[in-house]
Amino acid sequence: MPSTQPVTVNLGPQHPSTHGVFRMRVTFDGEEIVDVEPVFGYLHRGSEKLAEERTYTQVLTLTDRMDYVSSMLNNQSYILAVEKLANVEPSPRGVWLRMIASELQRIASHLVATGFLIQDLGALGTPLIYSMRQREYILDLFEMLCGARITNSYLRPGGVYMDAPEEFWPALDKVLLDVPHAFDELEELLSANEIIKSRTIGVSILSPESMVNASITGPMLRAGGVDWDLRHRNPYDFYDQINFHRPLHNSSDNFARFWVRIQEARESVKIIRQCIDKIEPGPVRPSFDEVPRLLRPPPGDVYSAIEGSKGELGFYLVSDGGIAPYRCHVRASSLINLTLLREMLIGELFNDLFVSFGSIDLNMGEVDR
Amino acid sequence: MIGPGLLRGLKITLINFFRFPATIQYPNRRVWLPELSRYNSLTPLKLFLETPKSAILSLFGMAEIPMKIPQSPRFRGNEFAWFEDRCTGCASCAKYCPLGIIEIVTSPGSTDIQEGENYSIDVFDIDIGRCMFCGLCVEACPYDALHMGTSFERSTTVRNKLVINKDNLNNSDKKPSSWYRPQFEEREFNPFDSEIEDHYEAGRHEKPEKRTMKDRWVDRNN
Numbered sequence: 232m233p234s235t236q237p238v239t240v241n242l243g244p245q246h247p248s249t250h251g252v253f254r255m256r257v258t259f260d261g262e263e264i265v266d267v268e269p270v271f272g273y274l275h276r277g278s279e280k281l282a283e284e285r286t287y288t289q290v291l292t293l294t295d296r297m298d299y300v301s302s303m304l305n306n307q308s309y310i311l312a313v314e315k316l317a318n319v320e321p322s323p324r325g326v327w328l329r330m331i332a333s334e335l336q337r338i339a340s341h342l343v344a345t346g347f348l349i350q351d352l353g354a355l356g357t358p359l360i361y362s363m364r365q366r367e368y369i370l371d372l373f374e375m376l377c378g379a380r381i382t383n384s385y386l387r388p389g390g391v392y393m394d395a396p397e398e399f400w401p402a403l404d405k406v407l408l409d410v411p412h413a414f415d416e417l418e419e420l421l422s423a424n425e426i427i428k429s430r431t432i433g434v435s436i437l438s439p440e441s442m443v444n445a446s447i448t449g450p451m452l453r454a455g456g457v458d459w460d461l462r463h464r465n466p467y468d469f470y471d472q473i474n475f476h477r478p479l480h481n482s483s484d485n486f487a488r489f490w491v492r493i494q495e496a497r498e499s500v501k502i503i504r505q506c507i508d509k510i511e512p513g514p515v516r517p518s519f520d521e522v523p524r525l526l527r528p529p530p531g532d533v534y535s536a537i538e539g540s541k542g543e544l545g546f547y548l549v550s551d552g553g554i555a556p557y558r559c560h561v562r563a564s565s566l567i568n569l570t571l572l573r574e575m576l577i578g579e580l581f582n583d584l585f586v587s588f589g590s591i592d593l594n595m596g597e598v599d600r
Numbered sequence: 601m602i603g604p605g606l607l608r609g610l611k612i613t614l615i616n617f618f619r620f621p622a623t624i625q626y627p628n629r630r631v632w633l634p635e636l637s638r639y640n641s642l643t644p645l646k647l648f649l650e651t652p653k654s655a656i657l658s659l660f661g662m663a664e665i666p667m668k669i670p671q672s673p674r675f676r677g678n679e680f681a682w683f684e685d686r687c688t689g690c691a692s693c694a695k696y697c698p699l700g701i702i703e704i705v706t707s708p709g710s711t712d713i714q715e716g717e718n719y720s721i722d723v724f725d726i727d728i729g730r731c732m733f734c735g736l737c738v739e740a741c742p743y744d745a746l747h748m749g750t751s752f753e754r755s756t757t758v759r760n761k762l763v764i765n766k767d768n769l770n771n772s773d774k775k776p777s778s779w780y781r782p783q784f785e786e787r788e789f790n791p792f793d794s795e796i797e798d799h800y801e802a803g804r805h806e807k808p809e810k811r812t813m814k815d816r817w818v819d820r821n822n
């Protein structure tokens with residue numbers, strides 16, 4: 232038996248598999264990982280500080296750029312915090328519309344996560360393109376709603392900026408019919424393939440206790456069997472009027488994380504269908520007399536969180552009565568889900584490193600802000 | 601490791617192999633002869649006489665025609681449509697822009713019979729090299745003078761050219777997007793085939809009759 236010697240390798244920051252500019256100092260003993268040290272901050276843009284000198288509506292454009300794979304959800308979280316801070320009563324149609332938009336965004340985000348898993352496993356290109364193609368149809372819907380695909384800025388305090396155009400509804404129906412097929416395909420690729428199964432099942436297991444202690448949320452936590460979904464536990468918007476099922480898995484390995492994401496996206500389709508049934512004509516936002524363009528919320532602070540595509544996404548806003556937030560802090564789910572990276576990876580093999588890393592589904596724009 | 605699941609995966613890739621492509625050729629699309637003659641509205645024979653090169657290429661499906669990308673009318677592109685006649689120089693747009701990249705300089709202008717005193721706009725610069733096309737400036741404009749554009753092909757190799765000034769804005773195509781402009785949607789205005797010629801058409805209001813204009817406004821100079 233030849234003796235091996237630990238080797239420290241620097242991965243990133245510009246590495247194609249790190250889902251952004253992320254650096255890891257990994258120590259290997261042979262093929263086995265013995266130590267991981269994440270280094271991040273390369274994409275730090277100071278969004279929280281920038282928010283302090285922008286008006287409440289202008290900060291919305293910064294939230295688009297935090298988690299750029301699910302900007303609608305960022306908008307929703309921020310707008311809910313502003314509404315709570317300024318005591319704005321939202322218009323029902325606007326709320327339904329933003330629920331539809333954010334569930335569509337959740338599907339798009341889970342499509343990206345699942346596509347990249349297969350990419351990380353070494354199936355270069357093809358399965359990723361399948362999920363990206365489906366995501367493209369969802370982005371087309373966003374283009375109809377708000378004219379932009381990624382940096383939406385669609386929501387406004389009290390609702391959304393403009394009602395959906397007429398051609399949006401038939402296009403939405405079409406996408407809702409297509410999405411389950413796309414997930415059938417992805418699931419068939421994912422859960423039937425023996426190679427993928429043998430490489431993901433039983434890899435990077437985290438115990439539910441350690442995940443709860445590290446305050447990990449989102450699909451990662453539900454893959455460990457903990458039933459924690461803010462849409463159900465602490466309903467915001469109109470989620471209390473919606474019936475949906477929360478997919479859980481018990482094994483808490485890489486496979487479970489992606490299985491939960493796929494099932495969750497299927498639930499999102501059902502949520503959107505219920506929203507379409509319940510939406511009624513009316514104004515999409517309060518008039519400018521009730522909610523002016525330049526909000527001046529009373530002094531105070533507020534924390535409000537939503538279930539983002541990656542976990543609990545919260546905004547903490549402090550107002551001093553002025554036109555800009557005195558302090559804005561983001562509880563970025565990607566950053567907090569990253570805290571157990573070391574526990575996940577120690578003892579695993581080198582070729583599982585990026586798969587486990589991708590299974591967190593982090594977005595460097597949100598980690599570094 | 602090897603099992604039936606691999607075949608099931610291959611079945612999916614095989615099905616996708618026979619699907620229509622989801623991608624679009626951009627900026628040019630390769631076409632065959634019938635489509636080329638339809639595009640040029642010439643009969644194939646005339647096509648061979650007038651443009652022999654592309655006609656021969658089209659026999660092999662290699663002739664190129666420009667591709668139009670399906671876009672939504674709310675698309676926020678980078679050619680701002682600005683109507684000088686509607687703009688009062690109030691600078692709401694400059695104040696509302698999160699990046700502060702709109703520069704407006706005004707000076708007291710003429711006195712108009714219908715509109716009273718107004719300001720003439722000396723400088724109206726938008727640095728679209730730094731613009732993020734959020735559309736908040738359009739939302740802020742109370743007179744419907746500034747609109748997002750719908751085109752997106754404005755790349756240049758010189759940074760200074762990305763600052764669009766008053767002349768650029770006046771001379772550019774007026775193809776406003778309907779972002780925050782419900783009147784365009786009501787009128788079913790399609791920015792991809794038509795332009796707005798008259799600044800009255802860009803507004804939220806009906807154009808008043810000449811007679812009502814005369815009744816409504818008194819000439820203050822007399």
Ligand code: SF4
Pocket residue numbers: 696697698699700701702726730731732733734735736737738
């Ligand atoms: S689109 Fe946004 S960034 Fe660009 S000029 Fe208007 S407000 Fe400023």
Ligand code: SF4
Pocket residue numbers: 686687688689690691692693694704740741742743744745746
């Ligand atoms: S474009 Fe609109 S907001 Fe800007 S100065 Fe002119 S009238 Fe005012």
